[in-house]
Amino acid sequence: MNTRSGALVADTGRRNEAAILNAAIQAFGTQGFNGASMRDVARGADTSLSNLYNYFPSKSKLLAAALRHANAELRGRILAAVELAGDDAPSRLREAVRAHVGFVVDHRTATLVATNELRYLDPEDRAALVEDRDATQATFEQIVAQGSADGTFRTPYAGDAARAILSTVAAIATWYRPDGPLGRGQLAEQYARFALALLEAPLAR
């Protein structure tokens, strides 16, 4: 399984696929999709340029595949966290945010690629991945709706609150450094509270 740290893609049936995908995320993340070359990816995956095309038919399909892995991992973590949480909206939201923050911290580069380089995909791939992302967002929106309906979230702007929360969480990837002052857990706790406060939920003090 994908554990807390290390590469995003652990293994696939094919010999070098995981290495290529991870190298792609690394390259696209640090230099951007257009700034990174297939030669960079090949170097990072420790294979030859032409061999990449035995695994992926084009650069943009490679990006699409990498983003599919990232989305799947993120979605899995969030659904698992919500599953384990209580039934009330605040604890469900809390756990969902904590899981999302955890993913962003563990896979900062993948998060950056997912938010910045989506637009370089072919229209069909982009549409499919946007749908994926919207599904994740919908999970948050449902929790917000639940809390709004039962009166725990008192914000008058429930419709856009989930998007606001998710964008802050994603932005963590742009500044977080693992050797910085904030640990994984503190950060998750902090953003869970930001989220509940933004929703105008009553907070323990």
Added chain:
Amino acid sequence: MNTRSGALVADTGRRNEAAILNAAIQAFGTQGFNGASMRDVARGADTSLSNLYNYFPSKSKLLAAALRHANAELRGRILAAVELAGDDAPSRLREAVRAHVGFVVDHRTATLVATNELRYLDPEDRAALVEDRDATQATFEQIVAQGSADGTFRTPYAGDAARAILSTVAAIATWYRPDGPLGRGQLAEQYARFALALLEAPLAR
């Protein structure tokens, strides 16, 4: 002056400079810094490729110049708004957020370029622009500190709250469409409230 809508750069002493800068923002914003070519910029500015080099010595210096204009405009709007606000932290924050949201809405593309393409600058230019951005962020941090000190903002995480607020506001540029359901004013109001709620300020209800 730069009004509510239209191009970011209004005019400079030189004949085509503004057109080039605006075309650069447009090109870099829609295709990314590495995805857009100097030929694209020239086409957008309705001039020749080689003429660009009479105004800017290189592609990355052109990006730097465009971002300097964007930063100056953003900073000017925020400082003016804070100036006009009352002395208390909530109204100062409210007006600062409203001004920032206004800039993002008016110059979505410039905002996207400023957040996504900063990394492609030469180290010196990037450092200078990061300093600019941090100065803007510091304005928010000071307001947060003021409200924390006098007890109106009760969040225990005042240190990171400004960054959280600013990242949500910047992210508006990724999804806002002027023909969408939300008007400029409603959006500003909404995000001002998000910001105050996140800071755990008492809210009129």
Added chain:
DNA sequence: AGGGCACCAGAACGAGTGTTCATGTTGTCC
């Protein structure tokens, strides 16, 4: 009148791009 300066454009250069091709090598199933 004429020198200088700001502005402009077309052609070219060398480097790097994504992708394809031809050609192995390896291991696995009948």
Added chain:
DNA sequence: GGACAACATGAACACTCGTTCTGGTGCCCT
């Protein structure tokens, strides 16, 4: 043992890139 698929490679192709070069306008200043 031999066919076949999966995996691997270096060389090449057609193209685009940022930048420079060469040459040329028109306008202002003295």
